Amino acid sequence: MLHDLINVDQGIHDTSTKLAGLNEAWTASMRRLAGGLSDGVDVVTLNNGRMSLEILPTRGLGVWRGSVDGIQVKWDSPVERPVHPGFVDQMRRGGIGWLDGFNELICRCGLGWHGAPGNDVIRDADGKVLSEQFLPLHGRIANLPAHRVSLEEQGDTIAVHGLVDEASMFGGHLRLESTLSTQIGSSRFSITDVVRNMGAQPAEVEMLYHCNVGRPFLGAGAELHTAATEVAPRNEWAAEGMKKWNVFNGPEVGYAEQVYFAQSAADTSGWGIAVLADAESQHAVCVRYDTSTMPYFVLWKNTQAEADGYVAGLEPGSSFPNLRTVERREGRVLKLSPGQSVTFRLSMEIAIHPRDVRNLLDEVHALQDVSPCVVHVVPKPQWV
Amino acid sequence: MLHDLINVDQGIHDTSTKLAGLNEAWTASMRRLAGGLSDGVDVVTLNNGRMSLEILPTRGLGVWRGSVDGIQVKWDSPVERPVHPGFVDQMRRGGIGWLDGFNELICRCGLGWHGAPGNDVIRDADGKVLSEQFLPLHGRIANLPAHRVSLEEQGDTIAVHGLVDEASMFGGHLRLESTLSTQIGSSRFSITDVVRNMGAQPAEVEMLYHCNVGRPFLGAGAELHTAATEVAPRNEWAAEGMKKWNVFNGPEVGYAEQVYFAQSAADTSGWGIAVLADAESQHAVCVRYDTSTMPYFVLWKNTQAEADGYVAGLEPGSSFPNLRTVERREGRVLKLSPGQSVTFRLSMEIAIHPRDVRNLLDEVHALQDVSPCVVHVVPKPQWV
Amino acid sequence: MLHDLINVDQGIHDTSTKLAGLNEAWTASMRRLAGGLSDGVDVVTLNNGRMSLEILPTRGLGVWRGSVDGIQVKWDSPVERPVHPGFVDQMRRGGIGWLDGFNELICRCGLGWHGAPGNDVIRDADGKVLSEQFLPLHGRIANLPAHRVSLEEQGDTIAVHGLVDEASMFGGHLRLESTLSTQIGSSRFSITDVVRNMGAQPAEVEMLYHCNVGRPFLGAGAELHTAATEVAPRNEWAAEGMKKWNVFNGPEVGYAEQVYFAQSAADTSGWGIAVLADAESQHAVCVRYDTSTMPYFVLWKNTQAEADGYVAGLEPGSSFPNLRTVERREGRVLKLSPGQSVTFRLSMEIAIHPRDVRNLLDEVHALQDVSPCVVHVVPKPQWV
Numbered sequence A, B, C: 001m002l003h004d005l006i007n008v009d010q011g012i013h014d015t016s017t018k019l020a021g022l023n024e025a026w027t028a029s030m031r032r033l034a035g036g037l038s039d040g041v042d043v044v045t046l047n048n049g050r051m052s053l054e055i056l057p058t059r060g061l062g063v064w065r066g067s068v069d070g071i072q073v074k075w076d077s078p079v080e081r082p083v084h085p086g087f088v089d090q091m092r093r094g095g096i097g098w099l100d101g102f103n104e105l106i107c108r109c110g111l112g113w114h115g116a117p118g119n120d121v122i123r124d125a126d127g128k129v130l131s132e133q134f135l136p137l138h139g140r141i142a143n144l145p146a147h148r149v150s151l152e153e154q155g156d157t158i159a160v161h162g163l164v165d166e167a168s169m170f171g172g173h174l175r176l177e178s179t180l181s182t183q184i185g186s187s188r189f190s191i192t193d194v195v196r197n198m199g200a201q202p203a204e205v206e207m208l209y210h211c212n213v214g215r216p217f218l219g220a221g222a223e224l225h226t227a228a229t230e231v232a233p234r235n236e237w238a239a240e241g242m243k244k245w246n247v248f249n250g251p252e253v254g255y256a257e258q259v260y261f262a263q264s265a266a267d268t269s270g271w272g273i274a275v276l277a278d279a280e281s282q283h284a285v286c287v288r289y290d291t292s293t294m295p296y297f298v299l300w301k302n303t304q305a306e307a308d309g310y311v312a313g314l315e316p317g318s319s320f321p322n323l324r325t326v327e328r329r330e331g332r333v334l335k336l337s338p339g340q341s342v343t344f345r346l347s348m349e350i351a352i353h354p355r356d357v358r359n360l361l362d363e364v365h366a367l368q369d370v371s372p373c374v375v376h377v378v379p380k381p382q383w384v
Helices: A097-101 A236-240 A324-329 A354-369 B097-101 B236-240 B324-329 B354-369 C097-101 C236-240 C324-329 C354-369
Strands: A002-007 A027-032 A042-047 A051-056 A062-068 A071-073 A106-109 A118-123 A129-135 A148-154 A157-167 A173-183 A188-197 A203-205 A208-213 A223-226 A228-233 A258-264 A271-277 A284-290 A296-303 A310-317 A334-336 A341-351 B002-007 B027-032 B042-047 B051-056 B062-068 B071-073 B106-109 B118-123 B129-135 B148-154 B157-167 B173-183 B188-197 B203-205 B208-213 B223-226 B228-233 B258-264 B271-277 B284-290 B296-303 B310-317 B334-336 B341-351 C002-007 C027-032 C042-047 C051-056 C062-068 C071-073 C106-109 C118-123 C129-135 C148-154 C157-167 C173-183 C188-197 C203-205 C208-213 C223-226 C228-233 C258-264 C271-277 C284-290 C296-303 C310-317 C334-336 C341-351
Touching: A042 A148, A042 A157, A051 A173, A051 A188, A118 A324, A173 A203, A188 A203, A188 A334, A208 A284, A208 A296, A208 A341, A223 A296, A223 A354, A228 A236, A236 A258, A271 A296, A271 A310, A271 A354, A284 A310, A284 A354, A334 A341, A341 A354, B042 B148, B042 B157, B051 B173, B051 B188, B118 B324, B173 B203, B188 B203, B188 B334, B208 B284, B208 B296, B208 B341, B223 B296, B223 B354, B228 B236, B236 B258, B271 B296, B271 B310, B271 B354, B284 B310, B284 B354, B334 B341, B341 B354, C042 C148, C042 C157, C051 C173, C051 C188, C118 C324, C173 C203, C188 C203, C188 C334, C208 C284, C208 C296, C208 C341, C223 C296, C223 C354, C228 C236, C236 C258, C271 C296, C271 C310, C271 C354, C284 C310, C284 C354, C334 C341, C341 C354
Parallel strands: none
Antiparallel strands: A002 A148, A027 A042, A042 A051, A051 A062, A062 A071, A062 A106, A106 A208, A118 A129, A148 A157, A157 A173, A173 A188, A188 A341, A203 A334, A208 A310, A223 A271, A228 A258, A258 A296, A271 A284, A284 A341, A296 A310, B002 B148, B027 B042, B042 B051, B051 B062, B062 B071, B062 B106, B106 B208, B118 B129, B148 B157, B157 B173, B173 B188, B188 B341, B203 B334, B208 B310, B223 B271, B228 B258, B258 B296, B271 B284, B284 B341, B296 B310, C002 C148, C027 C042, C042 C051, C051 C062, C062 C071, C062 C106, C106 C208, C118 C129, C148 C157, C157 C173, C173 C188, C188 C341, C203 C334, C208 C310, C223 C271, C228 C258, C258 C296, C271 C284, C284 C341, C296 C310
């Protein structure tokens, strides 16, 4: 079964059909929000019988939030609801206007660039400026709507397919071909994103998955368990917290974010893993990602007060979230020739039973045990 | 009776219900505009049997225009219809893009700042820059839509309640909780706005109500009657007109706006008053405001040609519309601790009978009589 | 017959009526796109029995694309579908954000300015800066929606009328009163645009019609046939191609656009003509324009790879697409006094039979034969 929810070319925008599997083993539908900053935002709700996800075609197919067995998987941004891109001026506040719409569980940063805002300058060998472009924070993709979305059932698997174009005349044309899939009764979902260079000239690509988690997974004493071959603080302030870089505090008013960069260890299939578990190991969120295209991992510790956005970010990426100029210098920017594509794969798994949490922690620790890790206590020059 | 018109969380956006009181003593409904720059703008029309108001949830609950006994209360901006915020780029024209959507009878400027665009720089005691942010003209609130709007009838009173969030990750979270109310058969309405700091850190607040009036209230010889303890011109050009600072000319091509700042006198209840009456005292608009939170008043004389926007602005505010840096320096920026709120109260009353106009003028003159007023003939350094 | 499709003031937005002439000799209707960057874009389809046109009220009444006898008249931009102006931030990429929404067959550039982005500085005789405004690429009109659109049938003629306002408080008020008309069974349509200064002060106007054509009209060996009295390359790079300035290559990866400026020759009625014909003279697009208000013509050779936008631009204009500062200096900016208007007239004719193509070429060559042409091999100082 394949059902179109959005198809601009065919005039399809279906907010009336309630899709369901046999015996309602799964359900799916799309609604359009009205009013506030959410006006015009489409939300696809996919329920696999155990886990429910709300996907946002209007915001680059980000995942707003989820729930498993009634436990919410999300965080509470001061921006309380999905924001229509028409209300987001990325150029605001010196190029960090992106933050006006930031509240998803999974938010893509990319496609052409992500990371800190700034002037991306390309020079020739003599230092002459060849091109210069101001890049606002985290790129365009989270504020670009999908022009095609469909839902597919295949055996036990339900998938949401979508297409998002990041294009401009004289500005390239990257296409995101995304599939989010899950299985009936599962507490896990997978994302397979093909980013294709539709243009006729080589194109740069940077992708980072901003996976953002709050309570009950995050809390005082919560820990990020990951397997890395190298870890370093992003800056001096993060370096000060290096001893407990992967341990979280409770909410703290005025806490300034601490960010850690890592090179991921990979299992025999080439996948990396990061698990956020609460202090009692009762609840965990596990992000797995294909390190062949996303060898890097960023931990965003932002344990501010609840009202300001108490959140941990688990962020696998193709590069670090520095200005693209830095990433290019260090050879971490992907370059696609015309027609070429790169595939990013990740999954998110929610564990809400101690045994399942334990299994995840065992898995990540086992991987770390066979992967020696260099821990830098100061920022690594090649990474910043 | 309480009826939800907009509730994003509950999926309510009601443009079909025609609300009415007993015997249609009052009526209310919401419609959505389609086409042009107004596409997607919601308009709530509230008619109390004598006065009709059109309120704009999509534009921060501003009041587009009104009418009393068939006489329109409005002005004619070159921007002829309500503009959806998606069409307003506040960064345009050096930060005055706000003017692309400016045409309301009452338009809020705020919440975090209002006034002239510029770089708001905060320095420490040694002059070192702690923060710097470009603030476009008049803040965000007029271009933020309400996520919740309801209509309430209580006895003879009909009220429109609304919530608007001005938030950003790493950018604070102010909430406007607004109530506009009127009574059956009245030519007056009141606004009570609670601005709450939803964040966990102290937040700055500036609010100014841009109340803009044209004919028949404005015209050659029209006068602004207000009770002030101090009045000063904003700049040299305004100083040139100081002798007739409160008297209006007819429309004049190329007239450059003149702006006057005042410290308001307050009656025994702490309220200030400003009345715009035409030369023959046949029509008047009266703005009353609670000086405990809005001690300042700005008169915007903009008697340009009709086609360019012939208008008088009566603007009570918590501060003057200078760059926030100036207002902070002079101690006029409100600071709310986490959870704290400030309440702004004002009312607008329309008088279209000579006797009613006379009563208003008597009231304002009586207040001025007991309140000595210092008139500065040059700008006051602390105010600019 | 006159039928309103959009009338904001009257609450008309008609996407349900299927208009048609006797025996369906012509048909017309409006639909609203949903999803992707096209969400909320209205498309008026007008079919005269032979030729079909898709007009975009939401994008300043541009003409998205057409077809004649089943042959498509369009080009393929990397931006694949009409883009709602809410998704276009003209300030992006140093002021060329306009390109994010650029894909029409006919796209107006104007009304207050068009051309390259930059700071438009006006100085007095002593060089003192009187005003300074950053003007993003190609002006506002293509990203302003029409607030009124109607369809009229009069005899054999069917016309789409529309109004678009380009206004801002303290920023003037220009109105576009547009009529696009065609006749039953014709392969030609005409545009008559009245631009009116609704403000009370003089206003500057610049207009350019970006008529963009791809295959089968464009291809290797295609030629632009026009009658000019003067032609010059825009810059050194264009000068390099001067010998074959009007001959097109096939698609070429990385081809940098070459642009040529011309002063148009006019026929006895004062009209200019430009014809793009393929190498075999099988297909041609002819643009005619009234040189009394559009004396200039720009040829945009952009024979990039297909995927990057293989396209030829035939662009009659009231001025050249330089920064307005340049055009003002050279006296090419129109100035309208209050209430004054200027009328721009052009037509587009599609020829898909060799005989019709030949007739067009004969016409343009005959006009050139009686109009001596100066060909500059380097940029003309007064034009750049």
